[in-house]
Amino acid sequence: MNQIVLTGSTVSEFLTCNVRTGLLDESGTRIGFFEPAQPHDPELYARASALFSDEDLARRQQETGGKTTAEVWAHIAELEIAQRDRQRASQR
Secondary structure (H helix, E strand, O other), X not given: OOOOOOOHHHHHHHHOOOOOEEEEOOOOOEEEEEOOOOXXXXXXXXXXXXXXXXXXXXXXXXXXXXXXXXXXXXHHHHHHHHHHHHHHHHHO
């Protein structure tokens, strides 16, 4: 993921955003969105919590196997490279 470092008053403005927020340039053209790292919407947490029972969570904590986050990201990178290679090959 690319990153942009914010400084000064811009950081203060972003810290007040607790929901997904559109980013506009001075002319009003949308250039993207800001998604807070930790949304502070209690309703979202309540809805997510209701999806899984305590028994489900306990069972899943006991499961073995799976992949680390780093392994998942590496696999995604491999898939993106393979897709790019296929696109380039089809353009020849």
